[in-house]
Amino acid sequence: MAYKITEKRQLVPDVHLMNIQAPDVAAAANAGQFIILRIDEAGERIPLTIADYNADEGSVTIIFQEMGKTTKQLAKMSAGEDLLDFVGPLGKESEIEKLGTVVLVGGGVGIAPIYPQAKEYRAAGNKVISIIGARNKDMLILEDEMIAASDEVLVATDDGSKGHHGFVTDLVKQLLDGDEHIDRIVAIGPPIMMRAVAGVTASYDVETLVSLNPIMVDGTGMCGGCRVNVGGEVKFACVDGPEFNAKDVDFNLLMSRLSFYRKEEADAITKSQK
Ligand code: NAD
Ligand code: FES
CATH class of the missing domain: 3.40.50.80 (Nucleotide-binding domain of ferredoxin-NADP reductase (FNR) module)
Known part of the structure; x- marks a missing residue:
């Protein structure tokens, strides 16, 4: 099943809003949850927090900033085009x-x-x-x-x-x-x-x-990519979160894990622009 982009507009430089036709996600969505999308077969999965949803219209709003290869590719897409995967709602509400x-x-x-x-x-x-x-x-x-x-x-x-x-x-x-x-x-x-x-x-x-917004891969608690340390315990942001009590979060570990793939991310952008 493909997921149609019904609206796409730039909010401010490098930040875009998209409405996606995804009735199942819209019907089940609540504040605090996120989706994982994939543009095409060759694409990586990226998590994005749900910015709005309308169960009657079957639409879900995402807002993203152009940062890596995939968000730059997403920013070039227009209303009428399809996304291959749009999985959610994920995480606890x-x-x-x-x-x-x-x-x-x-x-x-x-x-x-x-x-x-x-x-x-x-x-x-x-x-x-x-x-x-x-x-x-x-x-x-x-x-x-x-x-x-x-x-x-x-x-x-x-x-x-x-x-x-x-x-x-x-x-x-x-x-x-x-x-x-x-x-x-x-x-x-x-x-x-x-x-x-x-x-x-x-x-x-x-x-x-x-x-919390760590790197995520499957979004279902299987890969361990999104692990964070909360109150001295390992938690998976995708299934145990993404919301946690701030006083318990090891932010330094989160920030160092987020910067772990920065070189690979920069290389991917350079390669996609060639
Ligand atoms: P930014 O750097 O423009 O910062 C936004 C605001 O945060 C600033 O205007 C300031 O008020 C506050 N801020 C920034 N640094 C601060 C500091 N040292 N002390 C106190 N306040 C500070 O933000 P941006 O460029 O929009 O941020 C993008 C980042 O946000 C990305 O890394 C993205 O992944 C992340 N993000 C996280 C979530 C989430 O769910 N946690 C959602 C969207 C984006
Ligand atoms: Fe894989 Fe959370 S994204 S365990």
Whole structure:
């Protein structure tokens, strides 16, 4: 079965949104889960967090950044073309319940997986405060969608071109030091950002969850490619996660494993451009 791309648009430079016709995935999807896609027979499998889904229309939204050979190839595809595989939903869904006030932190492309969480936490009766950050205002994605899905949105840009001049972590600290009681923080973005959020919240008594994005191969707990260390135990992000309690995550190991194949990835891009 092929999976048709029904919409494709560039959100900001190098970041694209695609709607894929995948009724089975859309019917079963929940916030926090991901899919693994393969473009063609010769393609590698890449995991992408589900950014939105519509069971009635049978469509699933993915948002990806051009980074490696496959995401660059995907970025060249257009509406009307097919993907060979689109497997999911994979991973555990986020445990969304009525808690009170939930702060959602999305950094860069990590705003994409935060978006369905904002909608679901709000639908569950929570007050949702979202903190979204990007390098500059032109790299900020889904701002309007996050405003619509949240009670309050705070923006940070590294260069100060919009909102707070600095990292999302500054705004997390400001909220934690303020009067609002916060019941849970969920942070998704580059590992260095999630490590920094975990560092800030460590001295406050607030549950903090992060969504890990290690290298994945099968997505079903068989290959061990996605192993991470959480609370001193080996966990497979694809079946035990991808969400974990931030205070237990060994971010340094995650970051070193993510950089392990950087040379091979660069070589693959060079080879595909020849
Ligand atoms: P980026 O480098 O532009 O950073 C986004 C924001 O994160 C920054 O604007 C800043 O507010 C914050 N940040 C960055 N470094 C920080 C630090 N040292 N301390 C505190 N805050 C910091 O992000 P990007 O280029 O969009 O990130 C791409 C990375 O995110 C890729 O590695 C991708 O794999 C990863 N990603 C992860 C997930 C996930 O599920 N965890 C989802 C999408 C993307
Ligand atoms: Fe293979 Fe998780 S991706 S075990």
